[in-house]
Amino acid sequence: MSSDTTKGEDEATEQAPLPVLTEPAEGTPAVITRESELVDCAAAIAEGSGPVALDAERASGYRYGQSAYLVQVRREGSGTWLIDPVYLPDLEPLDRAIGTGEWILHAATQDLACLRDVGLTPRQIFDTELGARLLGIPRVGLAAVIEHYLGISLAKEHSAVDWSTRPLPEPWLRYAALDVEVLTEVRNLMGADLAIQGKSEWARQEFNALLTWRPAVREDPWRRTSGLHKIRQPRVLATVRELWWERDRIARDRDTAPGRVIPDAALVEIALADPSASGDLPRGHRSIQRSQRAWLDAVRRARSLSEDELPAATVKSDGPPPQRSWPNRDPIAAERLAATRAQLADFAEEHTIPVENVCSPDPLRRVVWTPPSEDTPEGFAASLASHGVRQWQQEIVAPMLAEAFAAHPDG
Incomplete structure (x- = not known):
């Protein structure tokens, strides 16, 4: 076989379309709208095993607020259930059934608030989007993560529809059921990768932080x-x-x-x-x-x-000045920040993780601009903690800050 032929076959293999996940394994379930059906759903979920995959569909861009208009739940041995919170605004029976079981969510911060509004409160969380970020997976949308782990494609053609529509069309319900169809399998494979890369503890702390997460309340x-x-x-x-x-x-x-x-x-x-x-x-x-x-x-x-x-033209920030002004206002602080960011970039590249997941820019700038009285790793760790930086991040970033401050002392 000629090398040209081999190359052509390789390219054809690489470009071959992925198989598409089009139907839930047990078919598209009917939507639960009655209390008796919710009780049956809760009983089935309680009898299942392992973590519980959840998702919610909102009507962003169509309705006021961010309420859930459909809740999807799936558990091994229990199947997939679709619940209409318009008719069933209190899902406390389901919350009791899940108990301390682990929730699997993708992009948890998008759905946690609306799920809490209908009585669902997590005790454990595994966020497959956040896990993908920690692992350095290039694309972290649900469809991309499923492709990465399972080699199948997930259609997303109904992601921006008006979920307050009633009755919900069957193709939309099929799409919604598929969103939780393979989350448990993805979670298990991702958990193994986190362990292999030595990031399980990082993920545990990040997921635990989601348990107390609330949407920011914006002033003005x-x-x-x-x-x-x-x-x-x-x-x-x-x-x-x-x-x-x-x-x-x-x-x-x-x-x-x-x-x-x-x-x-x-x-x-x-x-x-x-x-x-x-x-x-x-x-x-x-x-x-x-x-x-x-x-x-x-x-x-x-x-x-x-x-x-009358309102002021601009609102004074409680944080440091814009970074572009640092070289003129405090050149030593600018050098310290640059040195720390360089170390962070090297660490992120070595560990295949986005640098912002090691430490967000805002707390880093705040600590460099207003450092602790003791420029030691312990002092920097405490200061980072006061800005919500997790312990695993403190252990990485605090020594970098101490080194940067030692290399660039006050004049």
Whole structure:
């Protein structure tokens, strides 16, 4: 056989499409909507063995908030169950059935809050996305992780649909069931890899931290309005703020995503126009015309505010200054940070892990800018811990910081 032929066959093998996971092993289960069915589900899960794979589908971009509109659960010996939390908003029977059993989630922080809202609270977690990051797997989406471990493809064509739709179409339910179909198998293979790479303890600490994780509560959420960076006048900022809160009220009342009430760009346009009557409102947005009175009332409220009530153009951060200013403001701190980051990059490359998973940039900058009184590994470890850095990370990063400070002492 010629070398050219062999090469062609090798390329064909490499490019051959992966088999696609299209059907749950036991078929697509019916959706549970009655208490009696939930009791049966809980009993089946309690009789199963091993960890429990869970997932939730939300209606992000369609509904107000981040509520779960479908919960999927699967356990060895119990099969897959699909539960409708619209009809069953309290899944406490299922929570009791799982008990202290391990949850398997992919990208846990996306679903933990909405699962807690329906009465499900984890006691142990294994996050396959976070595990993939610790292992240095290049792509960490669920489909990519399944491909990596099982050599099969998982279709994701329904990931962005409106899960508040009722009844849910059968293809969507099939997709939802497949999301938990092979999570246990992936978890077991990933657990073995973590042990082989000496990262099991790292993963344990990261997973334990998820048990107390809560979504950050943003102060002044209106400051995330797209296009706000173009505005510096306090009065116009106040108008955007009033419009943002008015939109939020309307969205909550309609149970729809705020962006579907009116886009950010339209809020900014209204604020810049400073309208006094409906004829002054910007044209071209149907959403502006639909709620003219609400937008005009919001503008009037902003106009009536005193100077003391106007928002500042910028919000002072409680952290260090922007890193680009460090060489001028504190060149020694800049050198210490650069030296530590260089060591971190080498460590991350050697251990095949993203550097941000060894230590997030924010706590590192905070500790370098405002170091502990004792620039020892123990002192740095305590300071890192105060910013939420895990023990395994402290053990790696604290000696690096001590070395950087020793190499770049105060003048």
